[in-house]
Amino acid sequence: MIPLTVPITEEEIRSLKVGDAVGISGVLFTGRDVVHKYLHDGGALPPGVSFKSGIIYHCGPVVIQDEQGNWKVTAAGPTTSIREEPYQGEIIREFGLRGVIGKGGMGDRTLAACKEHGCAYLHAIGGAAQVLAECIKAVRNVYFLKEFGSPEAIWELEVENFPAVVTMDCHGNSLHKEVFAASQAELAKHV
């Protein structure tokens, strides 16, 4: 497993290729449907928050608050990324992201943005909410909680050895495109 620590350099991310297993440590920001549309529509990140050289995680976690007001993430797997396809490429460019964690893969526009700006799509295991929540060591902050609701808020999370697989790299390769083409050809033989 290749260790990947945020902030990530362009050189580091460009050295990764499809099929590499990575273990991510450092700070992640969650962001899903509402956040992507908001940023794409020209919305600003809260003061003090920067995605530069960082990672956005397509995730709406289950978070509970104890009596002292501390947040605890009790389940945190990835959500389906393709819904962010209309926005992701521009957000990678605009905010300087080096990584996008999600599931299911993304389309050609995101793949092109990954190549151009030095970003990779890191596939986490969908549904593995417990394994992934265990890698979250602390909740540092939450933004837009009231406006967007808990799953859609931006959660600032500290993670250690968060497991993911590179399925779209900076060199124009996408495992998702490969598997789709191969399975489509195989299906043609069966129908």
Place this chain on the structure above:
Amino acid sequence: MNQSQRSKDVRSLPRLPPVDTESLTTYDFKMQSLRASLLELVRRTSAEIPDDVQKAILDSLENEKKGTIAESALKIIERNIEMAKQKSQPICQDTGSIILYVDCPATFDQITFEEITREAVREATKKGHLRQNSVDSLTGLNDGTNVGPGSPTIHFHQHRSPEIHVRLILKGGGCENVGAQYSLPNEKLKADRDLKGCRKVILDAVLQAQGKGCGPGILGVCIGGDRATGYEFSKQQFLRTLPDRNPSHELDQLEHDIFKTANELGIGPMGFGGKTTLLGVKICAANRLPASFFVSVSYMCWAYRRQGVVLKPTGEIDKWMY
């Protein structure tokens, strides 16, 4: 239709014969017991995968090629299932649409049951068994309770037994989004109005769902019906267990054929490539209009959350159904 019109129509309904109340069991719910039972049903459904599904996942792990990312995905899935059960925390953070199927006798008080279910859902959300998962579609607001129009959804069905069966499915949004409804004939897929045509569109749904619906998945399919009942019956197939057999010979064959063929496509867990694309296929048929021929496909992710309880007349859990 205005209110008075509607009342008049209801009054004009033919009178039903009087009910012989002596022969019927009465239901004296202790609110507290029923609420606790439903809360426990939600907790267990969210945290524990049914045995038949866990077995299918373990079998597929055995079968997957060693050292591949497909195998490592299944290993993480296996570990996740164990952890969720042990920690009593959600298997998946998307705790899904809350869909209840209640089989009950004619005397059953559905109104009270529904009220208590809503309370149990609020409570389960506070405790973190359910994510704050229900959003007002017009305002975008999430009040954090999981209770609102359409949530939870309860399907009541009367049966000639004094028992109360409550089955719960929590179905995540990722897999719900890849459900598909085809209207036959479908020229693009060269699918005619026959079982061969049904097979083509069902396999197309598997191809299109790859990666996005958290495979390996389980298909629930309805051939026929209208657009609403087609999807509804397709979802009800998820109440069946994976090893069960379809009583209809044709459908049983079709289930096995789709299962075998889909697992030869090389889509694999999470769409990473590999041998395990589906864990099961369940198909039913409903009558259709001569003009319509729908094939409705619902997709369930590997995090197949399905549980059920038989309740005592007082509302306590008598036994678990799966």
